[in-house]
Amino acid sequence: MILEDFLYFDSNGLYCKYGNFYVDPVKPVQTAVISHAHADHAIPGNNEVYCTEATSLFMKQRYGKNAAKFFNLAGYGKPFMAGGVQITFIPAGHILGSAQILMEYEGVRYLYTGDYKLQADATCEPLEWVKTDVLITESTFANPAVLHPDPVEEIKKLNDVKINILLGAYGLGKSQRLINLITHYAPQKTIMIHHSIMPLNAVYQKMGIDIGKYQLYSRKLMKEQKEYVYIVPPFTFESYYRAVGVKRLFASGWKNLQVNQNDTLFISDHADWNDILQTVEKTEPKQVWTLHGDGNYLRKHFGNRIFVKILN
Structure with a gap:
């Protein structure tokens, strides 16, 4: 019963x-x-x-x-x-x-x-x-009304962005998934990550998970235009609301977290x-x-x- x-x-x-x-x-x-x-x-x-x-x-x-x-x-x-x-x-x-x-x-x-x-x-x-x-x-x-698209097709949108990308994402789970997807489906991009994400990535490595190619953020490199993707947690993303020379995107299943209707990245966990x-x-x-x-x-x-x- x-x-x-x-x-x-x-x-x-x-x-x-x-x-x-x-x-x-x-x-x-x-x-x-x-x-x-x-x-x-x-x-x-x-x-x-x-x-x-x-x-x-x-x-x-x-x-x-x-x-x-x-x-x-x-x-x-x-x-x-x-x-x-x-x-x-x-x-x-x-x-x-x-x-x-x-x-x-x-x-x-x-x-x-x-x-x-x-x-x-x-x-x-x-x-x-x-x-x-x-x-x-x-x-x-x-x-x-909520039907999430194919995440691979969402990531492929990044191939059309020829300037640097500031990509907001939750540090645990979403960031590692994004690194993996970008590594495989937008391989020409160079992925940089916020320092707070590095210890979380280390746990993945300890557990035997190869999440893909990335490096620690460099302010000097980000000043160049070489199709960098800089993955940052939400609090950092919000602090860069005036950033220029970058495409701002936030990866989420929530519509209200998308930056605008033209630049969406609907990837939900x-x-x-x-x-x-x-x-x-x-x-x-x-x-x-x-x-x-x-x-x-x-x-x-x-x-x-x-x-x-x-x-x-």
Whole structure:
């Protein structure tokens, strides 16, 4: 029997009382199961953390000694117990080390996707499908109007830009994916990266991921016009709003983060509407629970066919 209170939000985040742990808590807790290392899912200060190895390395790099008191590392497909709940990490395809969290209790399977994507990405483990009774899906782009284009075709747009490019991107996951895509599909470009991204790239290297060709930013080189692409995190991108002699682009699935309608780079690391529908088809849930977005479109789409519960 599906337990309607198996997961619910309290002041610390998403709680599983049957295992006495939180999933991606928003405040430090005693026991946290972390899906991936982005800051809105992996905060510092938890006592005990269950996660993948890559997630632990990113957290340690970003938070130092405050990352967590204890890390319990689990490989993909290797079940472990947290309280009375059996947990298995399943690749989510979002960033390196990202995991869907399969929770099994009293014969019922609850699959928390975390952030996930179906698009190919050579810099992280590809998403894997598992059957579940309850699909707990992020709904960041759960809107029929949101359909993300082919990322390769988006990157190929850069071949038409003959001046230097200031490319805004999130430092973890998106930047490494962009380096890889540009290396392969706009090979004449020279990629330079902001110093804050270098330690994150080092984790990829430690985990055996070749993300592509890049070098540390040089102000002297950027003054030349040799089709450089300078990848910077959002705060730096915003500080260069008056930059001249460069094409400003921001790589994102969000329309409001595009610089203008003529210069767009729609590359998302989240599932779009069609991807979410495919995920429901592949996982075959009896119920769909949504969070991290608007679940109303999914509720309307499935009607009486599948029960949709909106957690947030």
